Amino acid sequence: xxxxxxxxxxxxxxxxxxxxxxxxxxxxxxxxxxxxxxxxxxxxxxxxxxxxxxxxxxxxxxxxxxxxxxxxxxxxxxxxxxxxxxxxxxxxxxxxxxxxxxxxxxxxxxxxxxxxxxxxxxxxxxxxxxxxxxxxxxxxxxxxxxxxxxxxxxxxxxxxxxxxxxxxxxxxxxxxxxxxxxxxxxxxxxxxxxxxxxxxxxxxxxxxxxxxxxxxxxxxxxxxxxxxxxxxxxxxxxxxxxxxxxxxxxxxxxxxxxxxxxxxxxxxxxxxxxxxxxxxxxxxxxxxxxxxxxxxxxxxxxxxxxxxxxxxxxxxxx
Numbered sequence: 001x002x003x004x005x006x007x008x009x010x011x012x013x014x015x016x017x018x019x020x021x022x023x024x025x026x027x028x029x030x031x032x033x034x035x036x037x038x039x040x041x042x043x044x045x046x047x048x049x050x051x052x053x054x055x056x057x058x059x060x061x062x063x064x065x066x067x068x069x070x071x072x073x074x075x076x077x078x079x080x081x082x083x084x085x086x087x088x089x090x091x092x093x094x095x096x097x098x099x100x101x102x103x104x105x106x107x108x109x110x111x112x113x114x115x116x117x118x119x120x121x122x123x124x125x126x127x128x129x130x131x132x133x134x135x136x137x138x139x140x141x142x143x144x145x146x147x148x149x150x151x152x153x154x155x156x157x158x159x160x161x162x163x164x165x166x167x168x169x170x171x172x173x174x175x176x177x178x179x180x181x182x183x184x185x186x187x188x189x190x191x192x193x194x195x196x197x198x199x200x201x202x203x204x205x206x207x208x209x210x211x212x213x214x215x216x217x218x219x220x221x222x223x224x225x226x227x228x229x230x231x232x233x234x235x236x237x238x239x240x241x242x243x244x245x246x247x248x249x250x251x252x253x254x255x256x257x258x259x260x261x262x263x264x265x266x267x268x269x270x271x272x273x274x275x276x277x278x279x280x281x282x283x284x285x286x287x288x289x290x291x292x293x294x295x296x297x298x299x300x301x302x303x304x305x306x307x308x309x310x311x312x313x314x315x316x317x318x
Contacts (some may be wrong), residue, residue, distance in 0.1 A: 004086040004127040006050050008137040013046030019163030022199030029076030038067040039166070042174060061178075068171035078164040093150060103221060104139045111135030168283040172275035173214075175227055178272065183231025192238030203244060209313055210242040216309045219260055220267035227273030236260070252315045259312040266308065269301035 015282050020039035026032050030271055041060045051056055067073055112135045115126060126134045144158060163312065186192075195218070203210050217241055222232035241260055268274045272291060282290045289295070 003134050003138065005097070005130045005133055008134055009046045009049070011137065011141075013043045013048075015159065015162050016046060017043035018159050018164065019043075019166055022160065022163050023076060026076040029074055031072055031074040031160055032076060032272040033053045034067055034072035034103040035074055035076070035167070037062060038073045038171075041067075064174060068174075073171055075167050075170070075236050078160055080164070089151075096150050099150065100143040103143040103146060104136070107139035108132070108136045111138055165280075165283065168279055169275060172272070175273060175275045179227045179231050183226055183228065183235065185237070186231075187234045192235045195236070195239030196243050199240060199244070205248070208245070208249050208316060211240070211249070212313045212316060213309055215245060215256075215260060216263035216305060216312060220270075220305050223264040223267030224271035224273065227268075227271055228276070229261055229268055232264050232267070235263060236264075245316065249316070254310065255315045255318075257314065259308055263305060263312075266301045266305040269297040269304075 016039055020036045022035040022310070023032055023039060024031060029035055041064050044052075045057055045060055045064075110176050111126070112131050115135070117124070132243075147153075148155060148158065178305055199214055203214050217234065219229070219232055219236045222236055223229045226232050231281045236255065237260060241256050245256055268277055272278055272294065279290055280299075282293050
């Protein structure tokens with residue numbers, strides 16, 4: 001293929017690498033060396049993780065964890081525009097500022113649906129193993145070019161802003177990769193079987209409702225721990241849904257799986273571990289409390305979880 005998933009990782013890694021260099025030279029950051037090293041190690045794993053032996057990647061991950069755990073990662077100075085300048089720019093550009101943001105989902109969908117299977121000289125244009133991710137990366141890059149065209153900004157500004165956003169998120173930026181790996185390890189280690197054995201003594205064998213209740217609530221809780229419903233799904237489905245709902249009561253799996261994921265998403269709304277959903281928006285909106293998004297979302301999440309339980313129970317009885 002022409003554009004592979006690895007190409008996307010390299011592109012993201014290069015942006016992170018440039019940000020770490022800026023950090024090393026940021027004298028206003030009292031932890032500039034350790035902060036720069038944190039993002040440098042992260043960048044190396046993104047750029048070269050495909051080629052570096054796992055043992056050495058593991059050492060880098062340990063280094064990343066130690067730097068974050070010892071609170072050696074701090075924010076610095078970014079030469080941001082003043083509030084007055086931002087207001088002037090907002091009035092100057094108006095609704096044009098929304099165009100790059102709107103282009104990302106539109107171009108991603110078009111990329112997946114229309115270009116996903118495009119071949120050039122007999123080679124696939126997008127990586128077939130993850131068309132959506134590559135399409136999203138291409139859409140984001142195009143949106144960046146459009147944004148630079150609208151604002152007439154120096155491309156260096158986009159790199160500085162990328163660094164500012166990344167450092168505002170801090171150590172939580174590495175959570176998606178860490179948690180996805182942890183979910184795979186949990187599933188391979190048989191955590192689902194352990195959960196099944198524990199719940200076997202708790203869930204009444206003749207009660208479909210309590211089996212559904214345990215599955216949905218466990219999906220939400222485990223998602224809160226993992227920060228990702230996709231990481232929780234194989235563990236909780238193998239431990240609860242398959243033995244207690246699908247096999248025991250003979251319910252079709254397709255009726256359970258989709259609603260189970262929705263129950264997991266309820267947990268996503270209530271956890272800081274889902275940094276890309278809950279911490280990043282707070283950073284983008286410059287909220288004083290980085291948990292404000294979660295505080296607003298949790299009542300809705302609880303209501304939706306109850307709805308998912310009722311929906312799964314109703315669908316399972318049909």
